[in-house]
């Protein structure tokens with residue numbers, strides 16, 4: 001099974017460069033230019049990792065993540081933003097329950113590494129859950 | 142008898158001398174005392190003067206700080222927008238260049254294999270040629286050359302767009318601040334409005350549609366950078382008064398002896414009881430940390446300095462209009 005990642009940014013140039021960056025990482029990539037399209041994708045796909053911009057028209061990144069939690073509470077959430085004041089970061093953590101807050105301009109290698117770590121985290125989490133599940137069943141049996 | 146007279150005279154003389162000496166001592170004493178007093182007074186005066194100079198320095202510094210902090214207040218709000226606007230293109234252009242570096246490695250690899258193939262063909266080494274050819278096909282596949290060739294033009298085009306955008310923003314910032322122009326000079330007010338709009342665009346683009354009705358204006362002598370600051374304050378205020386979506390109409394025209402600039406928004410409007418306090422320093426209805434309340438008071442000062450006028454009409458729930466009148470003649474200080 002390959003991991004699914006969704007990138008949301010109202011800037012086409014950013015999405016294009018991310019597409020290039022993640023092309024050979026082996027993840028299944030999804031891209032959306034606004035929060036609305038992103039939510040549509042979330043309804044259809046079992047997305048493991050969401051990375052979104054903060055400043056976007058209509059719905060900002062934190063508002064979007066809040067809605068995404070209703071659809072996929074278990075996905076890991078990241079923000080990749082060109083501007084981070086304290087309030088934005090706090091909101092992101094409190095309301096968007098973000099796992100990491102990354103800043104633009106990003107460094108390719110660092111970004112790739114962060115994402116790899118995220119998927120590592122997801123992998124461990126999934127394994128732990130299934131072990132837990134298994135253990136529970138064994139106890140029942 | 143004679144001796145007696147003599148000694149008596151001597152006695153008198155002595156006494157006189159003594160008196161005179163006493164008087165002199167006394168005078169010296171008084172002089173010294175007076176000098177001391179004078180010294181104290183002079184010292185006191187000196188201290189007063191230095192205190193006064195210090196106080197004036199502090200006042201000047203505070204004034205400078207007030208002006209500076211207002212600049213910061215206005216620009217602080219913009220920093221978010223400008224940072225975002227610059228960090229986006231810088232982000233993707235940098236990333237694209239990194240990708241380009243990888244593409245170039247792949248292409249170089251293919252070319253070096255192609256060179257080997259050519260030389261083996263030239264030396265008619267069929268076996269080697271075949272093996273290089275297979276290698277080349279493999280590499281082409283592995284390096285995803287088809288994708289690279291397909292993407293290359295887009296990558297370059299997008300990156301050039303990105304750097305052009307950064308260039309535009311920096312140009313806009315410069316013409317907005319016009320930092321080199323602390324002096325009065327002839328300027329076109331419409332140009333000032335345009336360059337200010339460019340700068341605040343990020344702050345307002347998601348919320349308000351801007352309708353410009355700018356008539357051609359004569360050049361006027363003014364502090365262009367300061368007037369831009371006024372425009373910025375009014376535009377940002379208008380955008381902040383708009384909750385979800387609205388319009389901001391900016392008009393400019395000549396009326397009699399004045400240039401008139403009008404900013405009309407469809408924002409929240411201003412309560413009648415607040416209208417008179419609007420231009421007071423530190424009057425703000427915005428949350429702590431959001432507004433300093435200096436925007437309008439400083440704008441008022443700048444317009445007065447240009448011998449102009451600024452006034453406001455507003456209706457709660459409908460919107461607000463700020464009107465500026467600048468005399469075409471006599472704007473000079």
Ligand SMILES: Nc1ncnc2c1ncn2[C@@H]1O[C@H](COP(=O)(O)OP(=O)(O)OP(=O)(O)O)[C@@H](O)[C@H]1O
Nearest residue numbers: 214378379382425426427432433434435436437461
């Ligand atoms: N266009 C407008 N519509 C509604 N209210 C306005 C408008 N412009 C100004 N105001 C009111 O006037 C107050 C004072 O404005 P001013 O620009 O002086 O300070 P501020 O906007 O609160 O702070 P700052 O300019 O430092 O961010 C505002 O807090 C707001 O209540």
Ligand SMILES: [Mg+2]
Nearest residue numbers: 374378436437
């Ligand atoms: Mg203001």
